[in-house]
Structures are given as structure tokens and as C-alpha cells.
Amino acid sequence: MNYLTEAYVDSLALNSSAIKNGKDLAKKNSFPLLCQSEDGTIIFGECKGSGKDPYRCSVDLQKEGNPVFRCTCPSRQFPCKHNLGLMYAFTSGKTFAIAPVPQDIVDKREKAEKREEKKKEAADSEAPTVKRKTNKSTLLKKIAAQLEGIGIAEKLILQLVSSGLGSLDKKALQTADEQAKQLGNYYIPGIQAALKELTQQFRADANREALYPIVIEQLTTLHSMIRKSREYLNNRLENPDLPIDSESTLEERIGHAWQIAELREQGRVRREAELLQLAFRSYSDQARGEFIDEGYWSDLQSGQIHLTRTYRPFRAAKHIREEDSIFQVVQAKELAQYPGELNMRVRWEEATFREANPSDMQKIITTAHRSFPEVIKQVKNLIKNPLSDKHPVVLLHVAEMKKMSASYVLLDEQGKQLPLADIPHLSEPTTSLVPMLHKALLQNQAMLVMFEHNWKQNRLEAQPLSIVTANEVVRLLY
Known part of the structure; x- marks a missing residue:
């Protein structure tokens, strides 16, 4: 279970409160019983609760990237704080005794395995996929x-x-x-x-x-x-x-919420994709009545910049997992791609993680656009369409970043300029961080930027989101 790290457990939690509650349980030694199976694929134990009987919780890690959580507590959160505390106890190095897996967990695992076998048999069947009938x-x-x-x-x-x-x-x-x-x-x-x-x-x-x-x-x-x-x-x-x-x-602008099953029917899925997150932000949309978690990712196969977006209605936010910055490479077993243009929205259900390495960075750097005039033309044509994204995100190869008057500009290899500015759409300044960067980061680098048309000055501006170097991603927005 090398992949069971603290960062991975953080990514499983619904929100920051769940992370804190889980870590507190582990720190306060609230688990009088900590066990693991002989093969190390299941951790289980007992956690002190408000009643006289402890809660029995377990995490089945047999299927990498898709853990199964079980707990006798009444919480509607998955994973609950007891599951999280159990995993944090494991990642913090607490002793887990080798013990036989409780029979109820064994029975539930066997039932789950039978369901998976039936699904696999159905998927491997030569019978064509039957599309859902519309009433x-x-x-x-x-x-x-x-x-x-x-x-x-x-x-x-x-x-x-x-x-x-x-x-x-x-x-x-x-x-x-x-x-x-x-x-x-x-x-x-x-x-x-x-x-x-x-x-x-x-x-x-x-x-x-x-x-x-x-x-x-x-x-x-x-x-x-x-x-x-x-x-x-x-x-x-x-x-x-x-x-x-x-x-x-x-369809999405009208209000249709695409399901993965629909995207499969439309042929908008692909197998075995790898992505690395380059920028992340969370914000509230009062008009929609939702919190929105938004990430921008480099597709290591295609070089495209994808978008992930999770909507959490204000009323149900505590029951929906709050997304966060991810610094590892996500290995999605199936990547669903929404209809879109430059920054196609994507999602996945099952994924594993690995550490990013220099070869990943090199792949990303080679996809950076080297001609500013070509990118500006592409972006202008995009935002002219009333229904297109007005804030496209692009990875640029920056020959130099230079201060001119009171602001900074980016220069491409031909000396063409692109002004930097904090755009109103983001409401989070990042250009003020540029003077704090090491000089080596100001030239011959790949930079992720978000565009916006400045109506007052009638020009296209870009706000820096991150810089991709040969060894790391320097995030200005996370």
C-alpha cells in the first residue's frame, strides 16, 4: 500500500473540516484497536465514539485508486472522519497488528467481487452496447x-x-x-x-x-x-x-448535466489517460448558488490544457467532496471529455497517482505555444463567439518576462509582446508575485496564463497562473 500517503488521504476527504477531524482522531489516539490483513490490503479497527460501543471502521485498498469505506457510525459522509482517522493513523506510522479480517467484511468483499466479475463479463461481451431508450x-x-x-x-x-x-x-x-x-x-x-x-x-x-x-x-x-x-x-x-x-x-449552457454514461454513448471517453494539474482555484458563484472547484491540467498524451470543474450547491456542500490542489500525476482509468473548445472539461471516476518526474515536465514544456501572434489570433477568434469561453487558458513559451513602466510583459522568441495583468474574472492577484520570482524563472520558461479582453483599453491581457520548469511546476494560483 505504498500509494496510501497522507496527501492521498487528503484527496479522499470531502473537505478541510473532514481532514482536520480525521487527523485529530489519529493524534488523540482515539483508536484502541488498529489492525491490518495479512496481505495488507485491508486496514480496520475500532474508534471511540459518543456511545459506550466504539465504531468499527475499515478501508479496503485491494483495488488501487478505488478504496471501499465501511463504518458503523451514522455519518452520511464517505469517507467519514473515522475512516479518515484510520488512514491517517496508518500514514503516521502507528502500529497495526496483523489480524484475521472480520467475517462481515469478508462477506461484503466477496459480494463486491462477484458484482465486478459480472460487470467485466458484460463489458467483455461481444454484444453491442445498447443505448438507453428515450421516452x-x-x-x-x-x-x-x-x-x-x-x-x-x-x-x-x-x-x-x-x-x-x-x-x-x-x-x-x-x-x-x-x-x-x-x-x-x-x-x-x-x-x-x-x-x-x-x-x-x-x-x-x-x-x-x-x-x-x-x-x-x-x-x-x-x-x-x-x-x-x-x-x-x-x-x-x-x-x-x-x-x-x-x-x-x-446543452450545458442551457443547463444539461452530462453523465459519464451519456459521454460514453457519445464516444467521448478514452482509456488510460495521465494528467498533471498546473493550477487550481475555488470560488463561490452567487448566481448559481454553488461553490466551484476549478483545476487546469496538462494532458501528458495530447498536450492539451483540460479543465475540471466540481459544483457544490451551498445547501449540500458538506456532503460533496471539496476538491483541492493535486501535485501528483493522475492516472485515470477512463477519461470522460465534455463537449467544448480550447479547454475541454474532463472528469474521471477511478484513478491512481504517481510522482511527477522531469520527463513529465519536458512533455509539458514541448507543448507550449511559441508564437504570441498565433495564440492571440486564436484567442480573439474564440472570444468573438458569444457562447465561447471568454477566459481561455493557454501554455506559452516565454523567451523573456520584462518590466515595462509599471507593469510586466511577456516576450516570445520574435520579441512580440503580451501584457500581464490581474484580470477581474479571477479576483485573485498573481502578477504581484512576479518580482519575487528567481531571475532564472523570468526567461526561457513555459507559462500557463488566462486571457481576458480589457474593454477599457481594448486589448487582450493575460494573467500568469503557473510556470513549468524542467523539474517542477511553480504555482502562482493554487
């Missing part, structure tokens, strides 16, 4: 409701624009929020969130004149989203046999 009646009702909701959203936008953005007061905003809330019954949560984000801009204590360029961009996006959504849904309403759009982000 046409249900689908048509849903599409009709979505179209009705889109009509309501369009009227709301027209009301806001007709009354004048400059005259929006608290009462008007309250009315708009109430109308946007009603859209929750029409299966268009993406459009609903975009409307909420629009009205929330006017609730901030900011200069309204400065808000107008941002709001105009949001209105343009909403208009395009509504127009294309209506056209797409009307086509599906007329012909329900038309396949779901699995090439663009339109």
Missing part, C-alpha cells in the same frame, strides 16, 4: 417547457433593456429576481443563472458607468444563447429522434 413523450414535454421558459427569459431581458439599465432601482431588481426565480420550473438552469448574474451586477456598490461594458457583453451572450437554444430545441421538438448536441457547449 419521447417525456422528452417532448421537457422541450416544450424549456421553450416556454426561454420565452419568459426573453421577455424579462426585453423589460430590463426597455426600462433602461441606468434607471434600474432596488424595486425593479427585486421584481427581476423574482421572475428569474420562476425559471427554475422550466429545466433551463443555465439560462436562469446567466440572468441572475446579470441582475446581481447592479446590486454591487460599483460605478454603474464602469459596469455597462460588462453588462452589454452579458446581454449579448444571453441574446445569442436564447436565440440558438430556441432554434436547437424547436428542431428537436419537430424531430425527437435528432441526437443530443454533443459537439458544442449549448
Whole structure:
């Protein structure tokens, strides 16, 4: 069980509170019994609880990258703090006696193994994969409701624009929020969130004149989203046999939550992928009512920069695993790829980890774009599309990073410049860290940056996220 490290256990916890609680149990010697199986694939024990009887907990590590947690406590968290404490006790070097595995655990493992065998037999079968049948009646009702909701959203936008953005007061905003809330019954949560984000801009204590360029961009996006959504849904309403759009982000923007099973059906999965995280951030989205954990990864096979994104609704956040920075190479058994463009969103269910090495860094460095004009052209063409990502992330080869006046610029091998700036979208400054970097990191390096169009100065700017050297990833955002 060499892969059972403290960092790995941290990655399994739902959130930072669970990590603290688990570590506290191990530090306070709350486990009167610590055992492991003879082959070392199961650790189990007893943990003191609030009652007279201790909780019996176990972690089955037979299947690397997919541990099985069991505990007699009533917690709804998996792994619970007792499972985490058991693993932290192991990683901290506490003594685990060799002992026979309890019969109930043996029985449960055997049942799980039989289920896995049946799944494998089904997967190895020559019979073609049967796609899930769609209930046409249900689908048509849903599409009709979505179209009705889109009509309501369009009227709301027209009301806001007709009354004048400059005259929006608290009462008007309250009315708009109430109308946007009603859209929750029409299966268009993406459009609903975009409307909420629009009205929330006017609730901030900011200069309204400065808000107008941002709001105009949001209105343009909403208009395009509504127009294309209506056209797409009307086509599906007329012909329900038309396949779901699995090439663009339109379905996700309307509010569709892709399942891995659907992505498999669409051929959007690949086996045995390796990724290394280059940057990470967590933030709250008030319009969606969710915490969002976002990571940017280098695909060691394709060289693409992928995105992972986990949504944790405010009301259920404590029951959903909180993602964090990962510094090891993730070896995903199956990588699912969402419809997308430059930074395709990905996810996986099972993975193992290994330490990153210089050859991984070299692979990443060789994929860095060397011509700034080519990248800028690509990014500008992308953000011109109202429904495209307005903040693409790209890995650049930087010949030199130089201070000019009060700011820094990046130079490519031909001397072409790209200004650095802290972009509003991130709300986390990193350019102020540049002067603290070692001089060796300021030239001939690969840098991950996020782009944004500065409307005030009408130029494209980039914010540094990390620097990839021959031996390590220097993170400015984590």
C-alpha cells in the first residue's frame, strides 16, 4: 500500500473540516484497536465514539485508486472522519497488528467481487452496447417547457433593456429576481443563472458607468444563447429522434448535466489517460448558488490544457467532496471529455497517482505555444463567439518576462509582446508575485496564463497562473 500517503488521504476527504477531524482522531489516539490483513490490503479497527460501543471502521485498498469505506457510525459522509482517522493513523506510522479480517467484511468483499466479475463479463461481451431508450413523450414535454421558459427569459431581458439599465432601482431588481426565480420550473438552469448574474451586477456598490461594458457583453451572450437554444430545441421538438448536441457547449449552457454514461454513448471517453494539474482555484458563484472547484491540467498524451470543474450547491456542500490542489500525476482509468473548445472539461471516476518526474515536465514544456501572434489570433477568434469561453487558458513559451513602466510583459522568441495583468474574472492577484520570482524563472520558461479582453483599453491581457520548469511546476494560483 505504498500509494496510501497522507496527501492521498487528503484527496479522499470531502473537505478541510473532514481532514482536520480525521487527523485529530489519529493524534488523540482515539483508536484502541488498529489492525491490518495479512496481505495488507485491508486496514480496520475500532474508534471511540459518543456511545459506550466504539465504531468499527475499515478501508479496503485491494483495488488501487478505488478504496471501499465501511463504518458503523451514522455519518452520511464517505469517507467519514473515522475512516479518515484510520488512514491517517496508518500514514503516521502507528502500529497495526496483523489480524484475521472480520467475517462481515469478508462477506461484503466477496459480494463486491462477484458484482465486478459480472460487470467485466458484460463489458467483455461481444454484444453491442445498447443505448438507453428515450421516452419521447417525456422528452417532448421537457422541450416544450424549456421553450416556454426561454420565452419568459426573453421577455424579462426585453423589460430590463426597455426600462433602461441606468434607471434600474432596488424595486425593479427585486421584481427581476423574482421572475428569474420562476425559471427554475422550466429545466433551463443555465439560462436562469446567466440572468441572475446579470441582475446581481447592479446590486454591487460599483460605478454603474464602469459596469455597462460588462453588462452589454452579458446581454449579448444571453441574446445569442436564447436565440440558438430556441432554434436547437424547436428542431428537436419537430424531430425527437435528432441526437443530443454533443459537439458544442449549448446543452450545458442551457443547463444539461452530462453523465459519464451519456459521454460514453457519445464516444467521448478514452482509456488510460495521465494528467498533471498546473493550477487550481475555488470560488463561490452567487448566481448559481454553488461553490466551484476549478483545476487546469496538462494532458501528458495530447498536450492539451483540460479543465475540471466540481459544483457544490451551498445547501449540500458538506456532503460533496471539496476538491483541492493535486501535485501528483493522475492516472485515470477512463477519461470522460465534455463537449467544448480550447479547454475541454474532463472528469474521471477511478484513478491512481504517481510522482511527477522531469520527463513529465519536458512533455509539458514541448507543448507550449511559441508564437504570441498565433495564440492571440486564436484567442480573439474564440472570444468573438458569444457562447465561447471568454477566459481561455493557454501554455506559452516565454523567451523573456520584462518590466515595462509599471507593469510586466511577456516576450516570445520574435520579441512580440503580451501584457500581464490581474484580470477581474479571477479576483485573485498573481502578477504581484512576479518580482519575487528567481531571475532564472523570468526567461526561457513555459507559462500557463488566462486571457481576458480589457474593454477599457481594448486589448487582450493575460494573467500568469503557473510556470513549468524542467523539474517542477511553480504555482502562482493554487
